Amino acid sequence: MAGETGTETHDRRVKLGVLLNMGAGLGTGPGEVFDFTVEQATAAEQLGYDELWVTEHHFIRFGINPSAVTTAAFLLGRTSRISVGTAVALSPLYHPVDLAERTALLDQLSHGRFVLGLGRGGYRRDFDVLDIDYARWDGEPMTGAQRILDLWASTDSVEIQPPARTRPHPELLLATSSPAGVDFAARNGLALQHYFAVPAEQRVRLEARYAELLGDGRPAPDHLHTLIVVVDDGPDVRERLEASLRTSFRDGDHPHVPQAGDRHIGPDGKPVDRDAMATSVANLAIVGGPNQVADELGRFMETTGATRIAVYHEAIGDPATTMKSLQDFAILVAPQIGAAAPIESSGSRTVRR
Secondary structure (H helix, E strand, O other), rough: OOHHHHHOOOOEEEEEEEEEEOOOOOOOOOOHHHHHHHHHHHHHHOOOOOOEOOOOOOOOOOOOOOOOOHHHHHHHHOOOOEEEEEEEEEEEEEEEEEHHHHHHHHHOOOOOOOEEEEEOOOOOHHHHOOOOOHHHHHHHHHHHHHHHHHHHOOOOOOOOOOOOOOOOOEEEOOOOOOOOHHHHHHHHOOOEEOOOOOOOHHHHHHHHHHHHHHOOOOOOOOOEEEEEEEEEOOOHEEEEEEEHHHHHHHHHOOOOOOHHHOOOOOOOOOOOOOOHHHHHHHHHHEEEEEHHHHHHHHHHHHOOOEEEEOOHHHHHHHHHHHHHHHHHHHHHHHHHEEEEEEEEEOOOOEEEO
């Protein structure tokens, strides 16, 4: 049984989160999309999820949230227990002092519930419209992360205010798969963020390299694994998911900075078009009834060693299915994989079952 496997394989409790991408197709307009985001966030806290993760995109319908930090701040204000992180803030588009200050501020205001995740993105239009040199892409997210760490540690010539509340510093994660990025993350003990479209085998290789660089005697942090999961055993769910992903990927089909190249490469070493990518990602997704999802997720955890998972329910592209999956996952799946028991509403308060 997946629950037995999960509890035997992992010494640490499984930490579960919800990935919120805010695709334009989730509502008839931006207002509906953002209202649905808040609805998911509120439900996730009530159901006992540990974390919320918000994405950031500019000028595309794939995701209409242009500021992960701003949205995270809003959700921190609307919640009281759950942690909120960025997956990711696009570091080439920001000054690192600005990110260090904002993170320290949110760390203080939320009593340590904010988590900063950095990545470099790569859409050419972002750099052109915001008048940022493409060369900034090359050194990120490591260059920005190093400056942020120095500022938080008071080893920089600039003293930011307020200082961070969390010691030694607020949690910082890096969405990187480059050799230089993994090396930097390991040297600084920063967790990795894995993109939902990355196969398990590739995640294992990255983490093996990370562990090798980390060396003996240093505990590895909880790397974040984002996954598409839809708890629904309908006969056409995977086909619906693939159709939704096809639309999403087309909405995000824009040129990248010159040095970024093609992100999605098939087994033959050639670029994969958006429709083929949708099929591939849909096949990687965990889809089915609660027991099937628990079994497949248990196998994923055995393969990768994952103890921190952010579930991307809304990839299905349908708000009703998304909410049902979010609820069923917390109530029927989470207990089977060694996660905390869900929280249920009881009048004006919440209690653990």
